[in-house]
Amino acid sequence: MTKQSPPDTLRLVVDLNRCQNYGQCVYAAPTVFRFHGEESLEYDYAPGEAARREVERAAAACPVQAIALGAANEPSPLSAGSDR
Amino acid sequence: MRADRTVVVGASLAGLRAAEALRDEGFTGELTLIGDEPHEPYDRPPLSKAVLSGWLPADHTTLPRLRDIDAHWLLGTAATGLDVPGRQVVLADGRRIRYDRLLIATGTRARPWPEQAGGGLRGVHVLRGREDAERLRAALLAGPHRVLVIGAGFTGGEVASSCRDLGLAVTVTQRGAAPLASALGGVVGRAAADWYRDAGVDLRLNTTVRTLEGDSHGRLRRAVLSDGSTVEAEVAVVATGAVANTGWLAGSGLAVDDHGVTCDATCRVLTPDGAVVPEVFAAGDIARWPHPRYPGQLLRLDHWDNAVRQARTAAHNMAHGGHRVHQPLPAFWSNQFGVNCKSVGLPAIADQVVITQGTLAQRRFVAAYGRDGRLVAAVAVNSPRVLGGYAALIEAGAPFPPVLNAPDGPPQPTAVDAEFPRRSTAATAAATAATAATAATATAQRRPVMTAHP
């Protein structure tokens, strides 16, 4: 779990090969996941911290465990810094 | 394991997952990720769908970090050269980054429209990266009277579908006799043509674009088609395939060309004479390798799933000097026109196809593909929950046509010619067809490219 993450670092990705569109994520977190058409899942990769609890419910409920949660970032800076 | 320097060139899906897998595998040395785009790794599939239709902002596609990788990030920094004997990556700003192990994961880019045929006009777009999607989104919001999509492969279909969601008039040209025909064959392709037409797309089959024409301000105005007709459009999206980002490897002494980087089944890159370069690996869209399931050819898969899995295999072998073989069952998906289309196996190598469940007309069906009496692929349209059963059959080498007796199957399933365009037994010919034809995409090509084993 990533509860200690700083604000607004919630990121997620769905393995849509594994996904079989059971829809449990849509039911658990309807602001983050949606169906576009009958069997096509769309989702927000960066829904914001306010959605964390719903997203964790969605990830836990996925029957094929296709939802991966992670952090936005890691401490090291994004830079064109010098080679060491 | 030696704590040494590993450099990953290409900071997209394959590069990021490889870096994570390296740490998972216990690599404790110095890790550097080099990416030419200024963004953190993001996911491309939604660009042609949820981003284009406006549901998802383009910057909401950033991939999660599944673990801390403690890496040096060199983003917005293109690699321009590779010195294999000196073990150095050359950057655009002249810096040289030393490595003990290198992973090449620079992927592909959209094939551009030729300059001499109007490729430089404003209003002509490709769709591969986040900026491409943002530019195209802005162009669509400006309310063009018509959008021209060149190519009815997966990306072309997804773009056309998003345009229809926005209420825009769309013309799609397709070189072949049906959309998706080179990826899924003519039988399923004809069903896909109905998806286009029922959505209100002006679909022009067996038609190519001869040239794009602009006004005096350099803005796209119309396209002249191969049948001599013209289509008035202010926006054109070129979805005619992808070319490998191998330019920076020119002169490196590795086996590279526009089709990709050739490696062995353990992801180790080869020289043109077939010698292994033990410290250089490749993964993702750029890698061509001999998949044990498909002997006698090199496979390149522009698939999301392949990028992730090949990255893991490469990372394992990089970290441990191992010889794990990359031999996944190919799999991809596409969502267009409200239709979810998923595939396992390699449809494009099939000679026959049979509808085993549902009906083409209902947009809810499974097509099973066979070659030489073996099941080699299955495509499930709006039927994602049965595909796993077919995957198991393919992996078990089940006979074709499969005896399923599925309750929603036709009473007498009949295998027919899968109708792949320009099929040839010569693998090189197939490769030519693959690159020249239509199915290639901007966000993911999803069609295997096969070339003869060198």
Add this chain to the structure above:
Amino acid sequence: MTTTQLSPTDLFAQVMRYDNRADPYPCYALMRERPVARMENGTWLVSGYHEIAQLLHDPRISADRLNPQAPEPALRSLLVQDPPRHDRLRRLVTGEFIPRIMGMRDHIAELVDQLLDAHTGSGPGQLDVVTDLAYPLPVTVICELLGVPREDEPVFGALSRRLTLALDPVDSPTEEQIRDAQQARDQLLQYLEGLIQQRRAEPGDDLLSALMASGDDEGPMGPVDLRVTLVLLLIAGHETTVNLIANGTLALLRDPNVLARLRSDPDLATPLVEEVLRYDPPVQMSGRSTLADIDIAGTTIPKGSRLRIMLAAGNRDPRRFPDPDRFVPDRADNAHLGFGGGIHYCVGAALARAEAQLALTALANRLTAPRLVADPPPYRRNAALRGPEHLLVAYDRLTNR
């Protein structure tokens, strides 16, 4: 690997024996030594995780044909139907059912608290978690959803139980059993008939009225489909979530660490309920049949065979779950089979999850020093829809919300 002296037939009989109801898991472990095995009566036991997962997604499998428990084809709910009829009915049902349950969390939490409020007091006491919470909660919810009068519950609650007994996988149900199940079904249908007539005259905003009005380009939901769907929803609302909540309570109270962790972290309820669905699932097994020869696990199941899909056995398969006999409340990668899989995946899964998460959280938070009065508790007869008949929990105090 050890080999057992017991045949597949014996092992299944052991699972069905009431003596083993409280803990069938050692039998399942023996069963998994042969993950696909034929019993003497020709039915095949499938007990390995991967084999179950594969068959649940296999197009050569039917939920309809050869099902000895299924009523005549016209009266089959989507649970025992095949595509395409199944797919259409499921679309119609989920189209009305799911939107109604999506915003229900707060209301369910309120119902849980109301049920517990009845026992609030200053001193020690006892709760029957089954009759005081696990049963009335889902029943109230499904009655509210459907628009079925809660005061009629004793009538159709008893009918539901008689019907459920007939759902257990008995090879040769006695004539009496068959007759009793038919009678219960007829009486339930008759009861529903009255409600349908009433809604026809005076439609409401409930699920029943919505299902009556539902349809697609093939037309409205047929009258028979409507009735069997209502029976299914009522039974599912009565006989499954009750076991999920009760089994979850058992897991909480058998391990003080689990209880303590849930108290300190209410979000733990989310993965914890998934672990209950794996470790001790309310639906232990399911029936299917084969429409073609199927090669699996080194053997061939012939076309026309009956299958017993042993979901609860697959959930403890060490080839899939590390340390499978341990209850790990935050288990990762928990792709359990508790709600089945494939096209018949439980329609009410989201509702059951919400009810169980909220009920278990409230029990953990409001009971001081809860402990099981009897362990194991007395179990209901059913082996397939398995759970405690009663679950007495003693506590020092039941606090206010």
